[in-house]
Amino acid sequence: MKAGFVCLAGAPNVGKSSIVNAYLGKKISIVSEKPQTTRNRINAILNLPDAQVVFVDTPGIHKPVHKLGNYLVKIAIKALEGNDLLLFVVSAERFGEFDRIVAERIKASNTPFIGVINKMDRASKQNVEKAEELFKSMDRCLSIKHVSAIRNEGLDELLKNILDNLPESPAFYPPDMITDKPLRFMVAEIIREKIFALTHQELPYSTAVSVDYVEESPTLIKIWCTILVERNSQKPILLGKGGKMIKKIGTLARKDIENLLDAHVFLSLHVKVKEKWTENDRNLNELFKDEL
Ligand SMILES: Nc1nc2c(ncn2[C@@H]2O[C@H](COP(=O)(O)OP(=O)(O)OP(=O)(O)O)[C@@H](O)[C@H]2O)c(=O)[nH]1
Ligand SMILES: [Mg+2]
Structure with a gap:
């Protein structure tokens, strides 16, 4: 049996999370057209007959200009420690300064x-x-290796190469486990993905999502969440005219969460202003306490 940790490192937006999802055959790590989508170290566990590959997805390494970005880069760099193998991911569409920063790391x-x-x-x-x-x-x-995550091209060959370079080892996780992240994290990430897809400019970067309460009955799972924004002026944008935007985010997220949980879901989203939380060390340390 082979097993090991394979960390994906790269600049923002090169497709690290897309590669992980392609291997797992489902959305473990959220994806968007915007850079700096991933904010955490996320282990995605690929269980094969004679091997267990623990893919470690990370935030994109870049030159941060904001405090939140600083934390993301710190998390990504810390995640480079203790792996058997790294995948240095770049995009064939765009290559530049950030890739060279990643190379140094x-x-x-x-x-x-x-x-x-x-x-x-x-x-x-x-x-x-x-x-x-x-x-x-x-x-x-x-x-x-040359691949296309979107077209699922070159990934089999890359996986073969990964397995060739993994050590003989017992598995690290039970064979039915696909991620080390708890369900609450997955739910919050799905909501964040919809915010990244539907809102623009600085708004997605000013939001964080927390799951406040979950109530399970045999027929329905009820989930209450808070979406933080960092300025009063952002709240009406996230809510949209007549609450249209938040409703759309909620509907799309609920469908994905229902798929994930294979159950009917009631989802309540509440928007709260926490002044400049992305610039506040105490908030950021609390948000990323498991990653730093
Ligand atoms: N054309 C094309 N687009 C891709 C490919 N792989 C990923 N993308 C797109 O690139 C964008 C970024 O993908 P992500 O997987 O979120 O990239 P990431 O490296 O995880 O980004 P961060 O989490 O921000 O660091 C998304 O719009 C993807 O759909 C690919 O092989 N071809
Ligand atoms: Mg990502």
């Missing part, structure tokens, strides 16, 4: 890595060449 981790060039369906030859050049210039680059 990967070098410092002293862990072997596979260079993964994602979004090959939208590749520019120049970007692919630049990425290959960077990977080849680094020590401990085991191989370079």
Whole structure:
């Protein structure tokens, strides 16, 4: 039996979470068109007949300009420790400064890595060449793989390569477990994904979601959540005209949560203003206490 921790590192928006979801065959980690979607270290556990691959999804590494961004980069860098293997993920569509910042972090981790060039369906030859050049210039680059998470291309070959480089080991988690995150986290993330999909500019970056209370009966699961925003002016935008926006977020999230739980769900969303929570160390330390 082979088993090990495989951490995906990369700039924001390169498709790390999409790759993890493609392997698991379901949405463990939320995805959006916007950068800085993932905020936590999320273990997604792929159980195979003779192997257990623990994919460690991380926030994108970038040059933070806000305090929340600082925390995200800290979480991502901490997650680079203690893995058997790294996947250095870049996008064939865009390559640049942030990828070079990631490279420095990967070098410092002293862990072997596979260079993964994602979004090959939208590749520019120049970007692919630049990425290959960077990977080849680094020590401990085991191989370079070209994939498209969206089209599910190249992922089988990449997985074979991952398994080749994992140690013999017993499994780390029970074979029916797919993530280390509790249900409440998954529910809050689904809601956050809808906010990322439906709202614009700074609003998604100003929100956090918490699950306050869950009540289960044989026929219905009732879930009460709070969405934090950081300014009074953001509340009416999130609610929308006549409550239209929050209703849409709630409806889409409830459908996904029902799929996840395989049960009927009642979902209540409450919007609360917490002044400048993204700039407040106490709030951020509390939010990320399990990750830092
Ligand atoms: N065209 C194309 N788009 C992709 C591919 N993989 C992911 N995407 C898209 O790229 C965007 C970002 O994907 P994510 O998986 O959220 O990226 P991430 O690296 O996890 O981003 P952060 O969590 O913000 O660091 C989404 O809109 C995805 O649908 C791919 O292979 N091809
Ligand atoms: Mg992500």
